[in-house]
Amino acid sequence: MLELEGIVMAFGGFRAVDGVTLRVEEGQVLGLIGPNGAGKTTLFNVIAGAYTPTAGTIRFLGEDITRLRTDERFHKGLVRTFQIPHEFHRLSVLENLMVVPPHQPGENLFANWFDWRKVRRVEEEVRQKAIEVLAFLELTHVANERAGHLSGGQKKLLELGRTMMTDAKLVLLDEPAAGVNRTLLRKLEEKIQILNREWGYTFILIEHDMEMIAKLCHPVVCMAEGKVLTQGEFLDVRNDPRVLEAYLGETVTEEAA
Numbered sequence: 197m198l199e200l201e202g203i204v205m206a207f208g209g210f211r212a213v214d215g216v217t218l219r220v221e222e223g224q225v226l227g228l229i230g231p232n233g234a235g236k237t238t239l240f241n242v243i244a245g246a247y248t249p250t251a252g253t254i255r256f257l258g259e260d261i262t263r264l265r266t267d268e269r270f271h272k273g274l275v276r277t278f279q280i281p282h283e284f285h286r287l288s289v290l291e292n293l294m295v296v297p298p299h300q301p302g303e304n305l306f307a308n309w310f311d312w313r314k315v316r317r318v319e320e321e322v323r324q325k326a327i328e329v330l331a332f333l334e335l336t337h338v339a340n341e342r343a344g345h346l347s348g349g350q351k352k353l354l355e356l357g358r359t360m361m362t363d364a365k366l367v368l369l370d371e372p373a374a375g376v377n378r379t380l381l382r383k384l385e386e387k388i389q390i391l392n393r394e395w396g397y398t399f400i401l402i403e404h405d406m407e408m409i410a411k412l413c414h415p416v417v418c419m420a421e422g423k424v425l426t427q428g429e430f431l432d433v434r435n436d437p438r439v440l441e442a443y444l445g446e447t448v449t450e451e452a453a
């Protein structure tokens with residue numbers, strides 16, 4: 197589904213991503229791990245289109261997307277979850293889902309401006325879809341709450357819900373477990389699994405929570421110093437001496453600092 201070939205992302209003379217070649221197959225939940233500063237987020241930015249790589253190519257569903265903009269990738273079904281924008285905190289949970297841009301550019305309300313019946317129909321369809329997404333995420337009881345009032349875990353569920361409004365194919369999740377309590381974490385994991393198994397979503401997730409990685413991810417890819425160190429089953433990756441060394445290096449450095 198996604199093929200990265202020799203990706204380099206340099207900032208000045210520093211290569212945050214240094215020659216990454218990686219394949220993501222349709223239906224996988226790929227876990228991206230590695231110590232702080234390994235280049236994981238930078239690689240996400242390259243995949244999502246926020247950065248154009250210094251070298252290398254990205255193919256998505258067989259098409260070279262290396263030079264496509266973020267929104268062009270989004271319309272192809274390559275979606276990255278982002279924290280709910282600050283100005284959306286005042287909107288209700290339901291409205292936060294309804295304002296996600298539609299998947300097909302032709303479906304946007306502005307294009308149908310002069311046909312009010314169509315506008316009403318499209319708006320009603322979007323509302324219905326948003327209501328279904330809320331039911332799936334078990335957030336119906338907070339549909340009319342301001343998004344800013346949600347707990348950390350509920351916000352993560354809502355972020356996932358925003359991707360569900362787009363008919364995403366490949367979803368990039370950046371540290372979904374961060375700041376989420378244990379109960380909601382289980383729910384988040386369960387929803388990711390259902391979206392993967394029943395809705396056919398493919399995921400790449402960056403995560404420091406190894407319990408979540410162990411439960412959800414196959415394969416697991418470990419990066420260090422901008423490179424892919426190793427990949428495979430979680431236990432094999434975790435027990436790889438090079439991985440231990442990369443994490444240990446981080447601990448030693450942090451302790452020394």
Ligand SMILES: Nc1ncnc2c1ncn2[C@@H]1O[C@H](COP(=O)(O)OP(=O)(O)OP(=O)(O)O)[C@@H](O)[C@H]1O
Nearest residue numbers: 207210211212230231232233234235236237238239
């Ligand atoms: N825009 C930038 N300009 C310069 N250096 C950058 C930039 N973005 C990232 N870096 C550097 O690239 C390296 C990789 O950073 P990145 O955020 O990708 O790591 P990470 O693996 O996501 O780390 P963490 O787990 O701590 O989030 C770091 O040394 C960082 O300081």
